[in-house]
Amino acid sequence: MFDVHEMEVNFGPQHPSTHGVLRVLLKIDGERIIEAKPVIGYLHRGTEKLFEHMAYPQCIPHTDRMDYVASATNNLGFVETVEKLMGVTKQIPRRAQILRVILSELQRISSHLLWLATHAIDIGAMTPFFYCFREREQILDFFEAYCGARLTLNCMRIGGMPEDVPAGWLEDIEAFCDKFDAAVDEYESLLTTNRIWKRRTVGIGVLSPEEAIEWGITGPPLRGSGVEWDLRRAQPYEIYPELDFEVPVGKNGDTYDRYLVRMEEMRQSNRILKQCIPLIRETPAGDLKAKISKVIRPPEGEVYHSIESPKGELGYYIVSDGKTQNAYRCHVRPPSFVNLQALPAMARGHLVSDLVALIGTIDIVLGEVDR
Template identity: 50%
Template sequence: MAEKADLILNMGPQHPSTHGVLRLILELKGEKIIGADAVIGYVHRGVEKLAEHRKYMQILPVFDRVDYVSSNSNELGFVLAVEKLLGIEDKIPERAQYLRVIMAELTRISSHLIWLGTHALELGAMSVFLYAFREREKILDLFEEIAGGRLHTGYMRIGGVAYDATEKFLNELNEFLEFFPSKIDEYETLLTENRIWKSRTVGVGVIDKETAINWGITGPALRATGCDYDVRKYYPYCVYDKLNFEVPVYHNGDVYDRYRVRMFEMRESVKIIKQCLEKMPEGPVKLEDPTIVLPPKEEVYNTMVGLIHHFELVIHGIKPPEGEVYAAVEGPRGELGYYIVSDGSDKPYRLRIRPPSFINIAIMPELLKNHYVADVIAIVGSLDPLMGEVDR
């Protein structure tokens, strides 16, 4: 770099606005950034290595903790990849497919709410944080009702989902869907036309479409640049091809548009869940195949066959054929892909997660250049990195 920096500023890793442990080294010339570098890896746990040493069924809880605010999407991506590997993706009961979509969309809303709350808090709008977390709490209650867990639900299973929806869950979900759109209006009243909010976000951190695609950016950050790529529309999984929803696209590619995309997405998610509740058929929620799905507990305790199936599956695990697959879902942060290489044994030979946050924030050192220090927070926040997923 020809220009010499006046000051090198170390931001993070413990900094409230870096969404975890992201460390940025900023080279400053006055208030302007002339060079930046990101240091990551503070919460690297070696998830991919762990997965190579576990049976397919045992891996699931590990992935809950990769992106710890949207565990359902992580699980969904993984079970879809394993099902593709096994060649059973068409045999999954329809009710389970709908329940998966409901959970994935609720997760998207809750993840966007965390993002909205913290992002607004960082930019000085204190009250939005409290509002957003109030509604998020309701979603966590719903998770608790159907899956037992609030953050790490462990709800998806290879071959279906763990539990059927209870009456109470459906009632509470309906109630939530009734009042939630009015809450989005509330957030928007606070922010969308707010002059301070707009002056902090409009025209800041602009990424154009070609650059975004070249850097492999996906999710809301890509859709704010005018590209309509969304895994749910391009390569529909579960029952997304039967549902009617819009993918929001804005064209400026700045922080403000990334905000608008996410707000729009929350409204669409509500629409998707409503349709799911209407269309969801009755029926089983798990595949009936003793080589893939554990039998119900009553059978294990009361019948010989159930006990044998349970024993076989726990001891020998699921054995997919040799081969390799890539399956992706649209997580709240972008395309979340799983690439599994199988050697025919009960453990994956290699499992690679394509982490959306990691790839989305790679552009940051370039993007931060020529911005002011105060804009760093807006830009980092708007890309919505989740360090658990960046470092894995």
């Protein structure tokens, strides 16, 4: 008979692989996890409370600070929700819609690159980090050229876009797109058939499709489990219905499949970008704003709208009282918060070192978990 030596240890809150300030209370027997309990809230800034006290346009920079590695999609979700409540979704000029798609797909690539770099370095592969940041820097340069910021973009407005594309910007993105597929191949050549990588990821943290839906998992973790569901396809917004792209799905629902799904998503995002560049050239320059009132005062009512952020379904639930310029209540449905909830179920029975891989594969950003 074995002696069971149960021990409780703290993983985090200052552990480098927790990607922020996440604490996981572990009950372990030797190296094996009996129970994991995530403790969150270290980065709570009361964003939803702040939303209630500022006008709708003032909220947009605060959405940047939630998922701070994918701020363009945060902006997109918020402005689309307010537009839906105001009933002006159809009035957004085409050029602004295409520009929104370009920015959010660039953001998806950059978010996935950051995920790949840190996920690989957590597991022990140092090299992909440098390759990923090489391309990510270029994307951040595009953001900087468009709006001046690299991370917290604040790049969308209710009713349209603030600026037209800078000179030479589209050509630079085109050149980037031409090279990017080869870059993804390069990352894959480092990892996909790497024996150590597969030993660390195959069969780790398996989620069945039913279980994933039960836990409310969305985004690449859901698709890694084999559910072909992407909000860009299921409930399309902006110009996504016109675009040709595939929704990659996995089979086994393990960490390796989620890795493959994200790699393919980067290629598909690149494909979308390549289609968007000719489309935006066809539209008249400067046609970026719908003719809506400068004072945003939506009618009384409630609305829920969500978009496919790089992490999953990012939703906003806004209640407006119809009398003021600020939301009566704005609730955010962050994908990271919901996806993190499945960590205990995924980690049970695995080794402590696998927990690092699991936190990486869920792709959480603590700014979004804690808001």
